[in-house]
Amino acid sequence: MSTETARPALTAPAPAGRRARGRDVAGPLDFHRRLWLRIVIAATFLFLYAPIVTLMAFSFNDSRRNIVWQGFTTDYYVRAWNNASLFEAFMNSMTIAVLSTIVSTIIGTLVALALWRFRFPGKAIYEGFMALPIVVPEICMGVAMMAFFARVDWPSGGGWPFNLSAVTIAHISFSFPFVAIVVRARLAGFNRELEEASKDLGASEWQTFRNVIVPFLKPGLVAGALLAFTLSLDDFVITFFTTGPEAVTFPVKVYSMVRFSVTPEVNAASTVLIVITVIATIFAVRLQAPDRQGAQ
Amino acid sequence: MSVSDDAIISIGALTKLFPGVTAVDEVSFDIRPNEFFALLGPSGCGKTTLLRMIAGLEMPTSGEITIDGQDMALTPANRRPVNMVFQSYAVFPHMTVEENVAYGLKVVGTPKAEIGPRVGEALRMVQLEQLARRKPDQLSGGQRQRVALARALVKRPKVLLLDEPLSALDAKLRDQMRLELTRLQHAVGITFIIVTHDQDEALSMADRIAVMEAGRVRQIATPTELYEQPASRFVADFIGRVNLLDGEVTGTRDGTVEVETRGLGRIAVAHEGPVSGKVCVAVRPEKLTVSGAEPTDAPIRAQGRVRDVAYYGNASHIFVEIAEGFELSANVQNRSRRIEGDFRPGDTVWISWASEDTLLLTE
């Protein structure tokens, strides 16, 4: 009876007629190596980014009508900075975003905690209602808020920041459900045994909440807050219907600039907003990824 | 080297590199027609990668695969004369059992008139004719596996590949399926190649087994050969249980080799062929005899103390310490129906075995 062993590769040279391939041939599911797919995705990225990049590039264009490139200048940034109403609109947007973020993060987290911890009659309906601000078309919500504030004669003056109250309230309304979703997703990954261990070691409910659950929740809270911040900063439609002359926000101001006078100033202002948004987004994504503490 | 004339699959210097890891390292061997062949090894040894390269789902970095005389280098997966039963079965959930089995015939343009009877035949082969109209989510795991089998066999491939076919089944079902697969292989008359990490599976089903480690084939042999004549320490240790003793050759006489071992002293082992230097002495636990009195006619024997007895119902493993930190395990069948075992921890016993039951391993 013979026992074969593997032909020792070190001593036997590669037999004649068998060639070694230098590189891997793509396997049947190696889609990322297919040329046509690569072309499609390259074209997609081109389509997505080219307009934005050119917009940003042309914010440095030394030409009032901003159609053809005529030279580099940062004049328009200076002009945008000095444009009092634009600056005010920018500050308004920031204020609204900060206030909205704080309140919607709090409300959203409370809602997420309630849904995660409790069973109660009508829970499904409650969840449905909480999802409404997300599914209702923006324009419907916008006009609804407008009608609401008109109907209850909401005071629109009152100095900063009260003149921004209507917009802020509207922003909170559509932001907190998103925060609730993010926080809830984070909660779902919580390992119950951590809580049980805490109890086993003698901690009370409140202590467990503060020392075990809240630290676990933090990345979710930050992610939710960042989400609320960008949603508020970016919003146009709902803001458009809830602002008045005393409470102009950045996107709304840019809109009127776009409609009436398109100079590189608009580009400059837009570029600033883009940069802020991108930084906030990258920040948010980075925060979501690494921290797996306490997750199952 | 030319391809052996009676090989259905010929692997030549096959290598697969992934970033940072050599999954398959210059593997070469042949598989014969009508053979039930097993690729056996611990996880990460490259067996699944090798199987997938045969199927065409991975492309080799270098080397050749020849199926029935044809080089598969340029043949994509969907045109190879082999079919695979996936570990997760991959039965299409949006099609009925029938539609699943017919799928492979439809996509290659088999005439409609032929599809029906062939599907029926395949379903009969795996005893699923009653469930032809069911959807996969209405079937048990074992039934889904049979759908996967029928789906592959209906195509009449030259070779059937099975990826860990028994791993997802419970013990009872596993035994059943084991018989089923061997029966099926004989009935259909084609080569089966299975990949498994379970040596029981491989030993009980395969005609020949290739034991793999870290991308290389360590030994290809029949189950009995692998068990009783392992070519290396790795194979001896991987298949079944074994007692291993390191030692050094001190002399040879025709037919026997003297080895100075650590723990057992000098012993004489029956061994043909030249051998010298450091060796590993191996003996299977069931070849050992445990006795209270000294067995005077056994050439290899040692006295020791029972450290532990592990009871398995049909047999017991007795762990005997014969020297400082040195232990041998013996596998003793519980032949008579007694509640009290023969040996208990703390007892002084004698272990002995025959010289021809000893293995000498050089790798």
Add this chain to the structure above:
Amino acid sequence: MDAGVVSGFSGMESWSRNRLVFWVLNLPGTVWLTAFFLVPLGIIWVLSFGEKTSIVDIAITWTLDNYARALQPIYLEIVWKSVWISAVATLVCLVVAYPVSFLISFAPGRWKALLLLAIILPFWINMLIRTYALIAVFRRRGFVNFGLEWLWEKANAALVLLGLGQYHLIGQDFEPLPLLYNNFAVIAGLVYVYMPFMVLPLYATVERLDKSYLEASLDLGASQTRTFFSVTVPMTMPGVVSGIILVFIPCLGTFLTPDLLGGTNAQMIGNVIERQFKSANDWPFGAALSFLLMYVTFGALALRALFAGRRQGMEV
């Protein structure tokens, strides 16, 4: 009351066991949602049954006139156009997003996260800015036309070189393409803004798909195309439906894109609604239109829920 239920924060317990905590958690959200969302919607709903009695006054007469008016041909035409434009935009998004999500899903580790981020990033940039950016791209003296003009000049120079100059084979002068202030611009603008909404759910579904199914199909002899249509598409349907809903609905209600890019030729429902509330000052009619839009939205969502329910057995 359930006895023996795990208590504490992470075990789900009945609300009655800890009412104080429950209400503390529950109340803020409920109050806010009711006061600042449901009530406004309610006001709109009531308004839709109202009538203008003067420039500023509205009387709620529970009339259905506004809804009837919404169904007039002139408005139905706009509705139809909105549906058509949204459908085309959704289709384009789908056709592009599918290969993109495939490629990202099958990409090796680090690339995956990077590519995904790169697709998502534009989504976070203000919609207004993105739409505005397209104006510079599509207008008569915009980048696309500049590019085409450059190509035309090169081609023309080549023809002249070949001695064919006088035949004016590609026209006497370069004619810029009208890419702005028409349906094309609106559709392009919608695709531009909503593409990430299609990629995300598609990617999520493709990602969760067990690749063994695709391998099994190939192993059984099917071509890549056949595998795609017979196995991949049916099994990723839920993601496709999600993506379609996430793009179609917002497209339907959009007003900024047709406003900036559409000019007078491409008006959609959103524009009509906006006009009622701003310049035309006909709030009851605008309210009726808004609610019709909402009913369509909910109808589509209900269809999708039905669809998802019937496909429960997909996950095997």
